[in-house]
Amino acid sequence: MSRGPVSFALRLLFIAALLAAWEWAVFYFQTPAYIVPAPSSIAYAMYNGIVTNLYVSHIGATISETLLGFVVGCALAFMLGTVVALSRTVEYYLYPIIIMFQAMPKVALVPLILVWFGLGLTSKVISAALVAFFPLMVNTIVGLHSADEDRVNLMRSLSATRWQIFRMLQLPNAMPYIFAGLEIAMIFALIGAIVAELISSERGLGMLMQSMSFTMDVAGQFSILFILSVLGLILNGLVTFVRRKVLFWDTSRDADANEQSSTKGEVF
Amino acid sequence: MNAQAEMRQPAPGAVISVRGLSLKYGRGAAGVLALSNISFSMAEGEFIAVVGPSGCGKSTLLKILAGLLPQSEGDAELNGIPITGPRRDIGVVFQAPVLFPWRSVLGNVMLPVDVQGLDHDKMKQRALDLINLVGLNGFEQRYPRELSGGMQQRVGIVRALIHDPAILLMDEPFGALDAMTRESMNVELQRIWMERRKTVLFITHSTVEAVFLADRVIVLTPRPGKIGDEFSVDLPRPRKLSIMNTESFGTYVRRVRAALNPGGGGMD
Secondary structure (H helix, E strand, O other): OOOOHHHHHHHHHHHHHHHHHHHHHHHHOOOOOOOOOOHHHHHHHHHHHHHOOOOHHHHHHHHHHHHHHHHHHHHHHHHHHHHHHHOHHHHHHHHHHHHHHHHOOHHHHHHHHHHHHOOOHHHHHHHHHHHHHHHHHHHHHHHHHOOOHHHHHHHHHOOOOHHHHHHHHHHHHHHHHHHHHHHHHHHHHHHHHHHHHHHOOOOOHHHHHHHHHHOOOHHHHHHHHHHHHHHHHHHHHHHHHHHHHHOOOOOOOOOOOOOOOOOOOOOO | OHHHHOOOOOOOOEEEEEEEEEEEEOOHHHOEEEEEEEEEEEEOOOEEEEEOOOOOOHHHHHHHHOOOOOOOEEEEEEOOEEOOOOOOOEEEEOOOOOOOOOOOHHHHHOHHHHHHOOOHHHHHHHHHHHHHHOOOOOOOOOOHHHOOHHHHHHHHHHHHHOOOOOEEEEEOOOOOOOHHHHHHHHHHHHHHHHHHOOEEEEEEOOHHHHHHHOOEEEEEEOOOEEEEEEEEOOOOOOOOHHHHHOHHHHHHHHHHHHHHOOOOOOOO
8 A cells, every 4th residue: 555655646646547538439430429429528527516516415315215224224234144143042043044134135125125115215215225135134144153252251250141241242342244234235335225226316426327318418327327337435434534534443444453354464 | 079078188288189180081982082071279478380291181171270161070179169160269470371362461460350340440450560570660561462471471460460379270371382481471470379388280291490499399291181190399498499400300200200200211
């Protein structure tokens, strides 16, 4: 990562070169704007959208759907994951159902959700929650199960109750797994919200994208793609920010040197 | 049980008494006998070292005494009461330091206080005193990852002392340290023991460490683990590392070695 200002400049130069090549290719091959627009026309569409205040309300809608879905989906995933991790009986009965649902592409359920919950906010939130649910639930289960046997024995030797073992050992121990799940869940929630908007919606970036598709405003669609990836980065950064605060003790991701394997080499 | 109760009076002053203890992993013919017919008792304030090679069942013995593992046969009593589960008057030090990375040094030392709901303010002063005793003053707010292996193990020892247990069970606590750190830890442990006068059962695979530390050495021979020899070490305390060069020290070490290698040891 830290390679100095020269390589950072080279990196920017590389991106600029790619954009220039794209611009030139569109001009040279006379590609129609409704197939692939030039970067300059995408930037112009973006500028137009901003000055006409086109995006703001749609971005707001997509963000609120994503965040609400994230919170609802993650809360349920954490609760169910905890129950499954702590109770063998619950695990035994729920496991086949969980496996079935996990194998199913969740976005395929979105049309049904729209039928059941309408075109408004509720259906988008449910869709986002559903897609965000599984990565966090799986990580919660794995994380809670990952407590080191020596540490469990230590807690037991102190006459700790089951609740204390959960609260003082299993839960903090699971936090790195849970945060990894949360990072995925955030991006997945955005996917869930966008898919629901694309299929049928009154508001949101997905809906805007769909309406631009009908008018063959391809440059506009590209501008939304750009907004979406910035949005994804910001939402992901939000979780990473909280993780750094909470998991100050977890060095496994910064240095990639966790207790089991300290010789995995550089990640970057 | 009733008929035998009178015969099984523990030796007067015995803190721990073990009679005819056996442990079998698995059932039937496929079961493995880990411990066979172990009997010994520990007087109050006594330092006993159990020495034996890997796989002789010494850790298993410690787990039974810590109440983490039920024995298959025989009796294990603490102050005349059968050990049926973890007890608060026992402190355990494990092979690895087994620290919680999300707790500071002070937080790790205070873990037994949190688990057992002891007076936090009173125990905090005690924790700071003990941290001082092992020379970790100034490191109270550091996290385990910032400490060396020897420092981490000292935190583990202090944690076992914090709730002032009468008995300390130590399972190869210095096994993972380099030879030089290990020797200085032995001197330090002797000092702590002489200051605090706990009853200590110290498990090790080092003959030298066993003779250096113990009032009495129990030699366990493997497959199945049974007592091969047992003798008192009459060397004056405090013992210095230089005592290892004396003739009488060498005699004790040879005695352990003879019990571990009845055939003389070696191939030549």
